[in-house]
Amino acid sequence: MHQTTIKNTVRCTGIGLHGGKQVELVLRPAPEDTGILFALRSGSGTSFLSPKPRLVVDTGLATSLGNGHDHVATVEHLLAAVRGLGIDNIRIEVQGRELPIMDGSAASFVYLLNQAGLRRQSKPRKVLAITKPVTFERDGKFVKATPHNGFLVDYTIQFAHPLIGRQNVSLEVTPDAFASEISKARTFGFLREVEYLHANGLALGGTLDNAVVLDEFGVLNTDGLRYPDEFVRHKLLDFVGDMAIMGLPLQGRFEVFASGHALNNSFLRHLEDNASEYLEQRVLPLPVESPAAAPAQPVRGLRGQPALA
Template identity: 60%
Template sequence: MQQTTIQKSVKCSGIGLHSGRKVELVIRPAGEDTGIVFVLKNENGTRFLSPTPESVVGTGLATTLGEGRDSIATVEHLMAALRGMGIDNVQIEVSGGEVPIMDGSAASFVFLLKSAGIRRQSRPRRVFMLAKPFSHRNGDKYINARPYDGFRVDYVIDFDHPMIARQQLRFELTPESFATEVAKARTFGFLRDVEYLQKNGLALGGSLDNAVVLDEYGVVNAEGLRYENEFVRHKILDFIGDMAVSPLPLMGHFEVCCSGHAFNNEFLRILTENGATYLRTVEASAARAAAAAIQEEGEAIGVPAMA
């Protein structure tokens, strides 16, 4: 399985969730082994930032990457789209310090990437495969990861709200399932929190155009929900995006309960810091053979339902 990039440059503009101002981005093809690279342009010149778990400097409202005085906010939906569509190498030029929030989902980015086209490259794709089970827990929150020949998420959320309550969903990541099952799921929040944030100069770009907003009883948005369980679908979207800041694509089966951006990043930092114990670097085309080897060593491992 070879690495991929896009065939041509594509661009879009929209509102920044934090600033409420117009922001723009351009996604350009990149060479093999480049990875995902953000190009930040400001009065200090041009900086290049490659996502890593350690480069996450903020998790309030969204995931923010940074280095020194430079940062880029709200990257998780774009990162999820790149991971979900199987794109390895691109440069992303950002103006305004934020990725535009668009409609609060990853659907616009999927459309952009499909419009650009995907080009296979000559070098093999490398991935991180879970070599043994790993768990991260804090109270009711947990992420349990174990070896798996694929990327599977079993997600549970539990909110004290009549429109959400307890939702759970099992999801197997492929470009097709990402585009149809989670990409369109929008971020959500509560009216009382949105009002508080905006009174304090935060989330100035948040609106009913880019989020599902709930009052005490139900959904405020006139159009309602895109899916009956849009809330848990969006949490899976965020999880994919937060895991996509790993230096290489992760393969594993992840059981996730009541997590968020901060907890996702804690999990990924600890996992990669202990990568010598818990991760193996393999070529994607050899993942099944690597999974078989792990199984022979005594670790339980799953295979995708489509296998």
């Protein structure tokens, strides 16, 4: 399997979840073996950051990365779209300290990446494969991983709310499955928590336009839910994005119960600390193609309308 990048540079603007201010995002093609590279632009210049588990500096409201000089927040939805669509190499330029929240899902990023197009590169894809079962558990919440030729996630959540309760979704994460089954699922929260955050100057960009908000009985959004089980699907989306912080794509079957950004990152750090026991870097074989083989087509996914700059 070949590495991939995007064909063209694309950009968008949107509101940041934390500060409530407009931020600019530019996505550019990147050479082979670059991986995911953030270019953080500020008044003092540009600094670069490649996601790694120990560069996660905050998991409160979202996943934030930092390099000691600069940081960028709310990276998980874009990283989920990048990894979900099978993109290996990309340069992500950010003007501001967070990515735009868009509609609270990964749908706008899927649309943007599809507009950029997908370009196959010459080198084979590298992955980190789970080689033996591993369980990471904390306070009854857990992530269990076993060997699997692909990326399969079986995710379960449980909330004491009449509209949520216990929900489960199991999905082999492929570009088509991610775009159609997961990418539209929005982040969610409870009204009492949103009111507290706003009163304390937090999540200033959070509105009903970019999150599903629940009171004690139901959903406050007038358009309702996009999936009957949108809540667990968004948690799976977050998991895909958080796992992308490992650098190379992970291969394995992941059973997850009630995890969040903090536990996801702790699981990755556990894998990193015990890589020789649980992980093996593999180079995927390139397909054998005839000279007349048709060129690769771009991944077809969800169509939406992000705010284009």
